Amino acid sequence: xxxxxxxxxxxxxxxxxxxxxxxxxxxxxxxxxxxxxxxxxxxxxxxxxxxxxxxxxxxxxxxxxxxxxxxxxxxxxxxxx
Numbered sequence: 001x002x003x004x005x006x007x008x009x010x011x012x013x014x015x016x017x018x019x020x021x022x023x024x025x026x027x028x029x030x031x032x033x034x035x036x037x038x039x040x041x042x043x044x045x046x047x048x049x050x051x052x053x054x055x056x057x058x059x060x061x062x063x064x065x066x067x068x069x070x071x072x073x074x075x076x077x078x079x080x081x
Contacts, residue, residue: 008040008076009033015044015072023051026077030061035081038064043073052077 012029014022022043029039041052049066052075056063060080067074 007038009037011040011042013042014048015042017043018045019047019051022048023055026052027055030059030077030079033079035079037079039077039079041075041077043075044071046073048073048075 010029010033012025014025017025022041022045026039026041033039041048043052053063053066055061056077062078062080063075064078065074065076
């Protein structure tokens with residue numbers, strides 16, 4: 001699945017922020033979402049890929065898509081529930 005194929009209910013832009021800020025912002029946003037809702041995240045910190053993948057695995061959220069375009073990473077996460 002590619003980013004353009006994933007519809008999101010929420011979006012968050014963490015570009016320019018470094019660890020642990022992107023993870024903290026994503027965690028706080030997901031807390032306020034309903035199970036099944038989808039969050040689209042943009043980031044520039046390379047460690048965000050590892051951090052968000054681990055976060056999804058530990059918290060039972062689904063990483064629908066992730067990738068890199070130019071100097072920016074994107075993630076599409078469905079809240080578990």
